Amino acid sequence: xxxxxxDEMAEIWRHMDDPSWVASDYAREIGxxxxxxxxxxxxxREQGWSSRIYWVPCSVCGELAIQRSPGIKxxxxxxxxxxxxxxxxxxxxxxxxxxxxxxxEDVRRWREQNPDRNREFRRKDLERVKAxxxxxxxxxxxxxxxxxxAYDSEQQAATQKDANNHGSLWTADEDAIVIERINDPASDxxxxxxxxxxxxxxxxxxLRKRGLIDx
Ligand SMILES: [Zn+2]
Numbered sequence: 001x002x003x004x005x006x007d008e009m010a011e012i013w014r015h016m017d018d019p020s021w022v023a024s025d026y027a028r029e030i031g032x033x034x035x036x037x038x039x040x041x042x043x044x045r046e047q048g049w050s051s052r053i054y055w056v057p058c059s060v061c062g063e064l065a066i067q068r069s070p071g072i073k074x075x076x077x078x079x080x081x082x083x084x085x086x087x088x089x090x091x092x093x094x095x096x097x098x099x100x101x102x103x104x105e106d107v108r109r110w111r112e113q114n115p116d117r118n119r120e121f122r123r124k125d126l127e128r129v130k131a132x133x134x135x136x137x138x139x140x141x142x143x144x145x146x147x148x149x150a151y152d153s154e155q156q157a158a159t160q161k162d163a164n165n166h167g168s169l170w171t172a173d174e175d176a177i178v179i180e181r182i183n184d185p186a187s188d189x190x191x192x193x194x195x196x197x198x199x200x201x202x203x204x205x206x207l208r209k210r211g212l213i214d215x
Contacts, residue, residue: 002032002131002134002135004030004032004036004040006053006066006068008030009040009049011026012026012037012040012041012044012049013044013049016041016044016045023037023038023041024037028137028138029137030137031135031136031137031138031141052068053066053067053068054066054067054068054069054070055067056070056072056075057075058075058076058077058080059073059074059075059076059084060076060077060080060083060084060087061077061080063077065077065080118183119183122183152197155185155186155187155197156196156197156198158187159187159190159191159195159196159197160196162191162194163190163194163195163196163199164194165193165194165195166194166195166196166199170203174193174203175203175207175212177189177192177193178193178200178203178204178207179207179212179213182204182213186198186200186201186204187200
């Protein structure tokens with residue numbers, strides 16, 4: 001369950017004595033479980049509410065900005081965030097240029113030559129996406145889940161149609177390909193092996209359990 005933001009806590013605090021305010025509506029609006037709101041209301045009733053905030057220089061304009069943590073080096077005002085994103089993207093491009101990466105082909109080569117760092121980057125990306133997903137309202141989450149399901153059935157049907165190796169025992173050569181291509185979509189690996197998408201996913205689970213795939 002995610003933490004509430006200072007703004008959300010303030011909103012709850014503002015309505016502590018408002019009989020027309022419905023906690024479950026607000027929970028739905030901000031995409032959290034109602035029990036989380038009830039928990040904070042109870043605590044506020046018992047102990048009041050104060051929030052610990054820090055004034056930290058904005059990394060874009062240099063003026064002070066409110067932050068939850070004192071050590072943050074990339075603080076930015078809401079209005080400065082676009083500039084911050086642009087700056088970060090520019091910095092990323094500059095780092096790439098320094099390493100001589102100017103095309104997607106270069107990126108592919110870099111990934112091949114730096115498998116450990118690439119895996120680390122991918123893991124962090126995935127964590128970011130997961131954290132973001134958790135904060136979305138139910139409606140948006142359901143939409144994404146529906147799209148993933150649609151993608152799955154589409155790819156499963158497509159790979160099933162061409163699967164000429166379906167149901168046969170997995171060979172060591174095939175396992176080697178599954179392990180080597182762990183970062184590729186299962187449907188692509190399935191096409192190479194003449195198997196279905198779900199059988200490749202299943203094999204990944206098996207190989208992971210045996211300790212042959214490590215993320
Ligand atoms: Zn600023």
